[in-house]
Amino acid sequence: MFASPLKTILCLGIMGTLVTGCATKTLMTKNNKTYTRTHKVSLIEDQVVAFGQPTQPLPNLPAHSLVIAGQQKSYVLTQGGPQFVSLIGKLDPKNIQITRELSFYSEKNDGHFTGILPLSYVKLKEDISKKDLEFFIENGAKECSNSSDERMLAQR
Template identity: 50%
Template sequence: MAKTFLKNLNKIALTTALTSSLLVTGCATSELLSSNSHVSTNTVEQTLVEDQVVAFGKPTTKLPNMPANSVVIVGEKNSYVLSEGGLDLVNLLSTLDAKSISVDKALKFYSPKNDGYFSGTMKLSYAKLKDEFKRSDLQFFLQEDGKECSTASDKRIGAQRFCFSIPIKGGVFPQVSNLRLLQSKFQTLTKPYSVSIYTTSTSQKVVKKEGTNAAQKLVLLPFALAFDVITLPLQILD
């Protein structure tokens, strides 16, 4: 009788222990899942502005915090003044045969802080028939860090292609004052180039706001006076 009682008592104790263990484990698991649900983050890319390139030029007056020899990408909405990479771009395009140059039509720049400054890369390629290249051309490619990037289509017709990547840095300024003159001068452009600036944000929860105009959030560098630009021969890219 005593043995039976002890045996039943042990079963009860074991069952209680297992139940308690499962309950504790269940609570721990629930707590773990709850904490994990708040740890995940999302990086969202937000376009601040989308614009169309009207021309390339140089400012007639020195702009604040920008070098005197800066290059301007003239847009319909804003002016994108290049503090770095502009002269390299002009040198490349002024030296090479414009008819053989291809430019990545999407000029996409990154502004991590949306403080009026941006950076990015401008990509170009230069292709001609192999027998048209001169020794001086190859030397120039070496100086400008050109990379051989011939496609299968190039090889089929006996052509050779070289690619260039130009690091770009600059700032966003208001629209140039002689925009209408530039638009009337280059209104025959058949291949308009677009320029955009984006930023990224990290959050635990993404909330999509309807009716928000992201372009209005672009921060421009303060500049009291409107400025004119003198156009550069980069319009030949069209």
């Protein structure tokens, strides 16, 4: 007589504990954060063939803009142009390489972009002077020689 109500109470107690435990776990692990996923789309792929400065000021652009000439289009660098020209002007052009793809980002796809120009400068170790090393340190250069450079006694 007591077995049946006891079993019922025991079953209800166990089920209540399990349901409460599941609800508690769900509340504890529920993630209310909002996530944003960005997806980059290539609008154009182009090969850089030259850098240069306009001989005459361009309308609506800073005076010291730099033009990056691609095979398909030209791109105007409106910030950092003088620093880039100063830096590149002190280096031997035959040792400058663009070894990685140029990647630019246009947040609003309005013709304005930001990006990095990944240049490397390769020279034989025996031809690198202390003055060269100081120049690279002052300009934030990073050593990125690879095993092939090391076999040829070159520094990148």
